[in-house]
Amino acid sequence: MIEKLINHITNFIPVSKELKNRLEKVCEIEIFSKNHFLHKPNKPCLNTYFINKGLIRIYYLKDGREITDNFSAENEWITSIYSFLQNIPDHFHIQTLEKTELVRISLKDLEECFKDFPEMERFGRMLISTYFLEQSERIISLQFNSAKERYSFFEQTSKKKLPRIPLGMLASHLGMTQETLSRVRSAKNAF
Template sequence: MSHHLIRHIERFIPVSEQLAARLQQIGKEHTLEKGAYLHKPNRVCTTTYFIEKGLVRVFYRKGEKEITDQFSAEGEWITSIHSFLKNVPDACYIQTLEPSALMGIDLQQLEQCFLDFPEMERFGRMLMSTYFLEQSERIISLQFHTAKERYEFFLKTAKHKATRVPLGMLASHLGMTQETLSRIRAEKDAF
C-alpha cells in the first residue's frame, strides 16, 4: 500500500503502527485508465476511494445531458456519498478523467476500523465535516453568485483542477453554459 493515504490521515490524527497495518490490510489499490468507471447508476456504492494520482468526477445524466457534481484529485476522496452512507442504489456515475491510482476501502471494513480505532472514527467525522462544508459553499455559490463569481470561487478553491477539467464538464459543474464559461475565461485572460 502506498504511504500517500497514511500521510493524508496523519494530517488529521496520529496513526499508530496497528492502525497503519489495518489500513494496509483493508486498502485495495486500483490503477485505472482515463474514462474508467468506479460506479454506475442503480448499484450500491460500497467503496470510498482515496486518490493518490489522477482526477475523478461524479456526474449524473439527465436525458442526453451530463451534469457534473464533483471533481476530486490527488489527496482527496471520492465516493457516491448518498449510496455509500445509506447503502442504497443511486443515479450517479464516478469516472476517471485521467489515468488514476486510487486506494479503495470497503464500507464494512471501514466501519469495523472505526469501531476498533476510535481515532479513525474521529478522522471520518473530520473528513465528513470538510465535505459538507465544501458542498454547502458550492450550493451557496450556485444560488447567490454570478457566473463569473462561481468561476472565480472554483479557481480560488480548486485551482489545481481548473486546467485539467474539460471545459464542458467544468461549465456543468458551475451551473452555466460552455459558451458563458468560455466568455468569462476570455475576459479573465484579457486582463
C-alpha cells in the same frame, strides 16, 4: 503502497502502528485508465477511494445531459456519499478523467476500522464535516453568485485541477453553459 493515504490521515489524527497495519490489510491499490467507471447508477456504492494520482469526476444525467457534481484529485477522497453511507442505489456515475491510482476501502472494512479504532471514527467525522462544508459552499455559490464569481471561486480553490478539466464538464459543474464559461474566461483573460 498506501503511504500517501497514511500521510493524509496523519494530518488529522495520530496513526498508531496497529491502525497502520489494519489499513495496509484492508486497503487495495487500484490503477485505472482514463474514462473508467468506478461506480454506475442504480447500484449501491460500496467503496470509497483515496486518490494517489489522477482526476475523477462524479456526475449524473438530467434530460440526457451530464451534470458534473464534483471533481476530486490527488490527496482527496471520492465516493457517491449518499449511496455509500446509506448502502442504497443512486443515480451517480464516478468516472476517471485521467489514468488514476487509487486506494480503495470498502464500507464494511471502514466501519470495522471505525469500531476498532476510535481515532479513525474521528477522522471519518472530520472528512464528512469537510465534505458538508464544501457542498454547502457550492450550493450557496450556485444560488447567489454570478457566473464570473463561480468561476473565480473555482479557479482560486482548485488551481491544480482547473487545467486538467474539460470545459464542458467544468461548465456543468459551475451551473452554466460552455458558451457562458468561455465568455467569462475570455473577459478574465482580457485584463
